[in-house]
Amino acid sequence: MERTTLDFWVGAFVVAGIAALVMLAMKVGNLGTYNMSETYQLHAYFSNIGGLKPKASIKSAGVLVGRVTDISLDTERYEANVVMSLDKRYQFPKDTFANILTSGLLGEQYIGLMPGGDSEMLQNGEQIKKTQSAVVLEDLIGKFIYNKAEEPVKSK
């Protein structure tokens, strides 16, 4: 088959297009950022999850260790049941503390894990017992105003 410059340009066009797609996937999208090879599941009950969403990150000491996979309401306890999948490389002690934190003042919410001192590790499917709910900004402001009102007025 004879080669023409036309073939070259079409080839260059297709390569450029595919390169753009790969660049979008790797650099713009989240495909290149974090890939968990093997995971294990944990779950935890929170009395209020605030704005936590599935796929939110789970961090320990600021390092991404997993993602939230499912959130549902447990109708026996009336608490939110959060299922998370964590990277197999990272094991946590039984008395690990799970907090719902916010990145920045108005950023997205994530779960922060604070490891305890237990020598036994959490296994697949187990529950994190110690949790702290999301800080709801409105509640915080409400408490602040309430406390202020309780303070005795200082007279000069």
Added chain:
Amino acid sequence: MPAAKTIKVIGRRTINAVWRIGLATRFFFLTLVYSGSSFRRFHLIVKELFSTGVMSLIIIIVAGLFVGMVLGLQGYETLKRYGSESALGSMVALSLVRELGPVVAALLFASRAGSAMTAEIGLMKATEQISAMEMMAVNPIARIVAPRFWAGVISMPLLAALFSAVGVFGGYFVGVVQIGVDEGSFWSQMQAAVDFRDDILNGVIKSFAFGTVVTVIALFEGYDAPPTAEGVSGATTRTVVTSSLAILMLDFVLTAIMFRGN
């Protein structure tokens, strides 16, 4: 009796439109049926890829760059009010990948490549080249229409991806290099916000759909054009108008299906 006349005209136009939609559908299926033989002669598709894809590269890249730069400027101005300039990257990338990339690239493609296709086929018809092919027992749909159709369908997603990628760099240039948004937060917020399957793949699916619609409209208008100079010019105009409207309407439908706000 102007009222009766108006009703008459509306009725005639509606019936005509239904006729043409039916014809276009039949034309589309015929194109698909005769596609097999055009894949066996792939050099025909390559030739059309050159005139639709490669020739549209410059307009797509320049437009993408400037759209990205405008997004960077406008996004910064708006986000600054909420003190969240660091979200500029995710804003630019999401609006490009989800909407502007596929839609603007398709609009440019319709006016750059679609109108050319219509004019070319319309002129072939006006100069009786298509009848000549039929006389030689060459199927004009397999020989002329199908390669152009596949060239459009293949090149549209590539052009849209290029548009988005160049646009992201345009936004980066204005936001990070010129205004001075933090580079790390620009990229990391972008990567945190853009999901490969939900955003990028849906954008690619959108551009596939737009490519199909634009090329089918362009080819059909050309094939159906009255074989006169006036007819070809009218068909070219109709291609640009109809396919632009079709892109925008289809975009709403696809967006409603893909992103139902979760």
